[in-house]
Amino acid sequence: MESIAEGLRGTADPLGVHKGFAAVGCAHRFVRMSACRICGGNLTEYVDFGRQPLSDAFVKPDQTENEFFFRLAVAMCEACTMVQLVEEVPRDRMFHHDYPYQSSGSSVMRKHFELVAHRFLDSELTSDDPFIVEIGSNDGIMLKAVSDAGIKHLGVEPSGAVGEMARSKGVRVRTAFFEESTATEIAESEGHADVIYAANTICHIPYLDSIFRGVDALLKPGGVFVFEDPYFGDIVEKTSFDQIYDEHFYLFTARSVRAMAQRFGFDLVDVERLPVHGGEVRYSISRQGERTPTAAVAALLAEEDERRLAEPATVEAFGASVRKIRDDLVALLTKLKEEGRTVAAYGATAKSATVANYCGLGPELVSYVSDTTPAKQHRLTPGSHIPVYPPEVFRENYPEYALLFAWNHADEIMANEQGFRDAGGKWILYVPEVRVV
Ligand code: SAH
Ligand code: TYD
Ligand code: ZN
Numbered sequence: 321m322e323s324i325a326e327g328l329r330g331t332a333d334p335l336g337v338h339k340g341f342a343a344v345g346c347a348h349r350f351v352r353m354s355a356c357r358i359c360g361g362n363l364t365e366y367v368d369f370g371r372q373p374l375s376d377a378f379v380k381p382d383q384t385e386n387e388f389f390f391r392l393a394v395a396m397c398e399a400c401t402m403v404q405l406v407e408e409v410p411r412d413r414m415f416h417h418d419y420p421y422q423s424s425g426s427s428v429m430r431k432h433f434e435l436v437a438h439r440f441l442d443s444e445l446t447s448d449d450p451f452i453v454e455i456g457s458n459d460g461i462m463l464k465a466v467s468d469a470g471i472k473h474l475g476v477e478p479s480g481a482v483g484e485m486a487r488s489k490g491v492r493v494r495t496a497f498f499e500e501s502t503a504t505e506i507a508e509s510e511g512h513a514d515v516i517y518a519a520n521t522i523c524h525i526p527y528l529d530s531i532f533r534g535v536d537a538l539l540k541p542g543g544v545f546v547f548e549d550p551y552f553g554d555i556v557e558k559t560s561f562d563q564i565y566d567e568h569f570y571l572f573t574a575r576s577v578r579a580m581a582q583r584f585g586f587d588l589v590d591v592e593r594l595p596v597h598g599g600e601v602r603y604s605i606s607r608q609g610e611r612t613p614t615a616a617v618a619a620l621l622a623e624e625d626e627r628r629l630a631e632p633a634t635v636e637a638f639g640a641s642v643r644k645i646r647d648d649l650v651a652l653l654t655k656l657k658e659e660g661r662t663v664a665a666y667g668a669t670a671k672s673a674t675v676a677n678y679c680g681l682g683p684e685l686v687s688y689v690s691d692t693t694p695a696k697q698h699r700l701t702p703g704s705h706i707p708v709y710p711p712e713v714f715r716e717n718y719p720e721y722a723l724l725f726a727w728n729h730a731d732e733i734m735a736n737e738q739g740f741r742d743a744g745g746k747w748i749l750y751v752p753e754v755r756v757v
Contacts, residue, residue: 352407353395357526357569358580361399364632365406367561367639368393369678373703374413375565375670376420378696384705388413392674394564394571394635400579401630403552403571405564408526411478411497414567415524419479420695421670423461428732430461432596433519437465444515444544445471453506453513453538455498455531455547456521460486467491474510476502481695499527503534512540520597523549523570532584536607545586545605552576553629554599558752559641561678562671562725563598573629574601574620581605590614598728598751646679648754653685653723662719663748665689666733667726668696668708675725675750676704683707686723690714715739721756723748 369392457475466473475493477483483493552571578588589611590604668691
């Protein structure tokens with residue numbers, strides 16, 4: 321497979337070929353890692369979610385025979401503490417022209433990214449020739465505000481359809497995977513960037529050595545690389561195990577990100593905890609010696625030490641909490657079925673692939689999923705084959721219970737669907753524990 325870093329011991333696994341899946345060359349197989357993808361250290365495996373599909377591969381009802389599966393399990397590096405998946409899905413299987421996730425599906429996220437843009441415009445994009453590059457710009461949710469401000473920008477986004485949506489908003493997009501070669505080309509053709517930004521994308525990228533070399537090639541002296549991703553500290557605290565799926569290859573902590581940055585000639589100079597998507601951290605990285613780390617970095621590192629976040633016992637305890645949630649959720653849904661209750665789900669999230677496939681949910685327990693994304697509607701959820709319908713279906717005939725797969729958007733969804741509650745409907749939540757509200 322083309323993206324394996326030099327010197328790593330990842331091996332294409334000939335046994336990793338599943339039902340209905342044609343193994344016609346290395347790029348079509350997943351890769352099982354025996355060593356840390358960042359530093360080559362030993363990996364210890366902790367939580368095994370079993371056979372899982374591609375989380376965003378919503379299937380046409382007549383195409384359920386061709387699904388791709390891999391083994392989803394989480395390991396931690398004994399040397400650098402990076403938490404990572406043990407199998408790597410080839411990137412083109414996940415991110416392609418029809419990748420369905422649209423960032424602008426949440427008004428809370430639209431507001432969040434407008435604030436991000438304005439923060440960069442106010443404090444980082446003040447040079448004579450400001451330029452910002454976004455990795456994984458999706459439908460242009462963040463760069464639209466930069467474009468509207470008339471500032472030079474470029475999104476690098478491999479998924480074609482969402483890239484087109486961004487272009488229709490006036491955002492410049494290069495349809496490509498960001499990596500060292502892309503970054504070098506951009507530096508040559510467009511000049512160097514003051515800011516390189518990525519949200520919910522760096523944790524998707526196993527080949528971070530190439531990303532850091534690319535950032536080094538593209539960033540101006542004194543420039544900053546900022547990325548925000550789900551925080552392992554929140555995942556453990558809330559047992560939000562559904563943040564673990566094919567696309568989320570890494571689960572970052574301040575400690576593991578700092579070790580990684582230093583390994584590649586950079587330093588972690590700021591951190592900020594964010595409430596979005598159930599808890600994230602925004603990391604600011606600059607070349608070693610260029611910026612002084614803030615007190616927030618030391619404080620978060622100290623908090624992680626105090627919580628023993630990167631210790632085996634903590635990750636083992638997380639595994640036990642995950643199994644309890646699975647058992648409680650299956651027990652609740654089975655009981656509701658036996659009582660003849662109607663149960664649907666809300667939000668055909670990528671996260672829900674892990675919940676549905678790990679818990680063995682299917683249309684007999686959850687009759688359908690309501691979702692606003694056109695590219696997911698009238699398809700089946702990956703692996704679990706629950707039909708996805710537009711919210712009108714939900715509103716025309718409310719179920720008695722709705723399993724909130726998009727729990728990270730709970731406030732927004734519950735406010736929009738007040739009619740469901742008014743009609744006596746109850747929400748089922750499973751993070752941080754299974755409960756009916
Ligand atoms: N930034 C958006 C989108 C996150 S989804 C948000 O926070 O909502 C992750 C995005 O990263 C997808 O659109 C995917 O196509 C893109 N992506 C995956 N690998 C990438 C790479 N190597 N370079 C650039 N984008 C990538
Ligand atoms: P999200 O939790 O943002 O991400 P992921 O797929 O990475 O887990 O996905 C939210 C999903 O929920 C997305 O498919 C859009 C859908 N959605 C609704 O149907 N209605 C809503 O009001 C909101 C906010 C989201
Ligand atoms: Zn490591």
